[in-house]
Amino acid sequence: MADQERLVRTLIEMIKIDSPSGEEDAMDREVSSRLAALGLKVSHDSYNNVIASLPGQGQPVMLSAHLDTVEPGRGIKPVIDGGVLRSDGSTILGGDCKAGVAIVLEALTAALEPGGSNRAIEVVFTRHEEGGLVGAHHLDFSMIKSKEGIVFDGEGPPNRICVSAPSQNVVTATITGRAAHAGLEPEKGISALIIAAEILGRLPLGRIDEETTANIGRLEGGLKRNIIPEQAFLDGEFRSRDNEKLADVERKFRSVFDEVASRYREAKIDLEIVNTYQAYHVAADSQAVATIGRALAGMGLEPILESTGGGSDANVFIEKGITAIPVGIGVRDFHTTWETAVISEVLLGAQMCEAVIRGT
Ligand SMILES: [Zn+2]
Known part of the structure; x- marks a missing residue:
């Protein structure tokens, strides 16, 4: 089961690794070794995006986040303050998108405890998402089999699902x-x-x-x-x-x-x-929305389908035929020095992701 203490520890460890866009090598090494330790087969495409796979039941589902952050994002000192994680005010927090990475890592750790079964999974951690979706544009889609997925890169709680973007x-x-x-x-x-x-x-x-x-x-x-x-x-x-x-x-x-x-x-x-x-519009009755909806229903949460004015890797994934949609990662005020991660909502994200991996 997703564990709050372990999740917060992972999130803080990820935040402390500097990874402004174009400088993702240290993050790459860290997440690749963690994914390999969890038993995933870890590969890289020619742009060094991380692509990892785990065999399991049914059609694979893609779980995605990005490894880079905006500036000022060096030497971030995360502090826990009343159920919320924030920086010391001199930098961003980097919850965008470290909370997304931590959610996927915690959900895999929890779902792969002995005795369970899981869906086939593909994890895609892109480079250089901020300022142009560069990693996603260079992603080698021939290495990915999933037709649906989740992009852990949205604001607010994980039941906020972004089905339309410009x-x-x-x-x-x-x-x-x-x-x-x-x-x-x-x-x-x-x-x-x-x-x-x-x-x-x-x-x-x-x-x-x-x-x-x-x-x-x-x-x-x-x-x-x-x-x-x-x-x-x-x-x-x-x-x-x-x-x-x-x-x-x-x-x-x-x-x-x-x-x-x-x-x-x-x-x-x-x-x-x-x-x-390119813009996208995902139908409310699509399989990707249903997958997330089922996981949320098990947690007693109603999906909230939203339109956004922002772009994300999802724009590129959907253009390439993978219906991967952004959900909230518990983070507020992206790209500001007052950015926060609400710990209870990050945990909900990990629980939702765990349910998706378990296929329940
Ligand atoms: Zn982001």
């Missing part, structure tokens, strides 16, 4: 005007920052509708107080759970850039819009 397009633009001395010959300059400001002022931004958002998160430009700024750089994104609306926002973005460019013919505007992941 597509995301990333927008970058480089604007090149002309430098000139601001005091001696300003009329010879073309300010890239003014062009960027005109574009920013016209773009549809913020919450566009219930399932569509857009943001320019970074504007950089200029060199010195007394030089007309020659270069500006915009970095942003837009998302929608409806791909037609996504295409509509893209058209509006392009027409704003074109319209402003047409008034500054001597400037150069390079715009790039790239899709980073």
Whole structure:
């Protein structure tokens, strides 16, 4: 049976291993040796994502989490404070996604105690999920047989199941005007920052509708107080759970850039819009939802099916034909220095995962 003390110990040990995106080797070594000790066959694909399998009954189910964290995430000092785990305030906690990793490890430990039986399991721990789902995009899907699964990477308790998530397009633009001395010959300059400001002022931004958002998160430009700024750089994104609306926002973005460019013919505007992941919608009566629902029912919990505005590895898994859906891992305030993990909810996650592994 999932054990709270052992689970919290594992979670704290995982949190104390630094693993900002791109630096997952130490986490990889730790989880690989733990999975092997539990009797799983541990492999890596060419991107060094961890793929481990355990024989058992029926079609395999995939249990997934990611090994990396956002910054500031080095030298994290987790403290237990009234049933909640938090950092000392100078870093994130890293509950995203260490709670997901700890849930899977504790559930396997509990479910594989002697005398029980289990479903066939595939564990997938990806690298570099934060900032682009990079590990999932590089995952060797030929090594995975599961058609359904669970991504332990959501906010709140484990009965929060995310059945719908948006597509995301990333927008970058480089604007090149002309430098000139601001005091001696300003009329010879073309300010890239003014062009960027005109574009920013016209773009549809913020919450566009219930399932569509857009943001320019970074504007950089200029060199010195007394030089007309020659270069500006915009970095942003837009998302929608409806791909037609996504295409509509893209058209509006392009027409704003074109319209402003047409008034500054001597400037150069390079715009790039790239899709980073695809939206998904999982039916409430799908097998993956039923698997999680059965496990929750045994614990007296009702599933809550939700839509999100965020992306996760699930977007890539589902696009590749594995209906793996995110559930809550007991963590709140992802990506902040006040991030917390509610211990009772992390335990519920491990209990749910254990029930899935047992096939009960
Ligand atoms: Zn995460």
